[in-house]
Amino acid sequence: MDIRNIAIIAHVDHGKTTLVDKLLAQSGAFREHQQVAERAMDRNDLERERGITILAKCTSVVWKDVRINIVDTPGHADFGGEVERILNMVDGAIVLVDAAEGVLPQTKFVVGKALARGIRPIVVVNKVDRGDARPDEVHTEVFDLFAALEATDEQLDFPMLYASGRQGWADPVLDGPRKDLSALFDLVVAHVPPPTVDGEAPFAMVASILEYDNFLGRVLTGRVEQGRARINMPVKVLRGDGSVVETGRLTKLLSFRGLDRVPVDEAQAGDIIAVAGLSDATIPDTVGAPDLTAPLPAIPVDPPTLAMTFRINDGPLGGREGKKVTSRQIRDRLFRETEGNVAIKVTESNESEAFEVAGRGELQLGVLIEQMRREGFELTIGRPRVLTRENPETGEREEPMEEVLVDVDEPYSGVVVEKLSRRKGELRDMRPTGGGKQRLTFLVPSRGLIGYHGEFLTDTRGTGIMNRLFAGYGPWKGAIEGRRNGSLISNADGEAVHYALFYLQERGTLFVDPGEKVYEGMILGEHSRDNDLDVNPIKEKKLTNIRAAGKDDAMLLIPPRRMSLEQAIAYIEDDELVEVTPGAVRLRKRHLDPHERKRADRRAESEAA
Secondary structure, three states: OEEEEEEEEEOOOOOHHHHHHHHHHHOOOOOOOOOOOOOOOOOOHHHHHHOOOOOOEEEEEEEOOEEEEEEEOOOOHHHHHHHHHHOOOOOEEEEEEEOOOEOOHHHHHHHHHHHHOOOOOEEEEEOOOOOOOOHHHHHHHHHHHHHHOOOOHHHHOOOEEEEEOOOOEEEOOOOOOOOOOHHHHHHHHHHOOOOOOEOOOOOEEEOOEEEEEOOOEEEEEEEEEEOOEEOOOEEEEEOOOOOEEEEEEOOEEEEEEEOEEEEOOEEOOOOEEEEEOOOOOOOOOEEEOOOOOOOOOOOOOOOOOEEEEEEOOOOOOOOOOOOEOOHHHHHHHHHHHHHHOOOOEEEEOOOOOEEEEEEOOHHHHHHHHHHHHHOOEOEEEOOOEEOOEEOOOOOOEEEEEEEEEEEEEHHHHHHHHHHHHHOOOEEEEEEEEEOOEEEEEEEEEHHHHOOHHHHHHHHOOOOOEEEEEEEEEEEOOOOOOOOOOOEEEEOOOEEOOHHHHHHHHHHEEEOOOOOOEEOOOEEEEEEOOOOOEEEOOOOOOOOOOOOOOOOHHHOOOOOOOOOOHHHHHHHOOOOEEEEEEOOEEEEEEOOOOHHHHHHHHHHHHHHHO
16 A cells, blocks of 8 residues: 655644544544544643643554555654654654744744755644634745755745644635645645655664553554564564664554554555564664664754752651652663653762653653652652753853743733843844734743743733743853742641641741641741741640630631642752652752751852852
């Protein structure tokens, strides 16, 4: 059968997964009246809750006797490692751009990777049914982007469709019939070349996706680059340096049919398949026939830019909620993650029972922590820090920089410029986008953006949109001011009491409710001043035989400020940790004992001097 392999790439929330839903439905991949969840490709609980794609996934449809393998990719920059690997498997790409938001940073990132691989993309301007759509301007923006990314003349001559993924139609002209997606199917078959492969050479494929199955064990997905794969055939696995990792057999051969993986006896060159039966193969190893002499080339992945320390939970409440609490269990889980997620690196930390985990950004590492807590792990997480490097030519210290694109109502642009300037950001561009909005472009050190997103939403009353993209390394920008307020720290173990919290709320913003378990060294709230303050949250009212009528009833508490996991990680300072358990996210000091904290402060001061 004729084959086409395509990836759908776009900025986050521009409608990739919704479009795939409609492609599956209109190609006949679903039975009539079959109940299918919305965004059927986002099968992971976290993906459904957050409304984003985290893991790249394959599906397949048949259109006019041509099998089209479609890879749905993440749109968030933190998961760029997934996108880079996937482009190794495909010969074409559908670039989806929102008709109102236009070209955003992640669009630039994924398109740049695709153009560098020689892919000639199809551009789909999606959501043209939006009230604020500006499809013709967006078309021009896409052309300018391709030109800026040094696209070839062939790539610049891209075909374009106007579409509404939600309504399930795509047309070559804006005022077309708006009936179905047949124009997109026909364009994929005509424009995307069939895979250029050698069907007679020995079987070989590069592993691009790794996942675990309770019944099959390790399942590796990739494109058959040459030869044919057959069930139970002997294979060997080669690393990039040519060394043999293992030998084995393909006990299971799976092909994609709609949303399902179907067992097959044979797969031809050019098809995307999943194989099982190997115990050590990982990404980006080459799985091939025994007579294969050299590994296939694999795309190098951009290095991580941010690191956090993952430690055991050694607090007084440790081990009460989670089942996986030892450093060995944490270590095994983290190293297992690195096998399937090539953008994450794990190393042993200098601290005892702790590990350094490096990745692309706060969201990527936050998703890993959330997955672990749901699996029953207990952890304490240190403050994120950026990974610097030494310039190979000048020897200067360099830090990761990010391009930040902000869409904001005009009255709030001043405060955004001021805040990002304080965080060593440089304003590169400022232009009106209509409707009283402005688009600001900054170049900001990655460490200046840690913890800024919540502040940004507060400053813009929740109306601003901020997008970030790793823009390379730049000279070290010096000290950046951190959080201005100190912490309210518990000096006792027990349960927080209403009476004590009522008087403590005068000192700042509380993070806990009455009845919550607290312990010495736990952070109860944010102090209204810049210093830390030890307080007693379990202090009861002294019992006397005098009662003032109604006075106790009037002790009203302001609802506590609750932080999500990502907000907590971005909030803490260097001497603080986030305690993560299956049931709670708490903030605490690194040293729970107040005397030990003072000694650590003195040591830090003497080292700074």
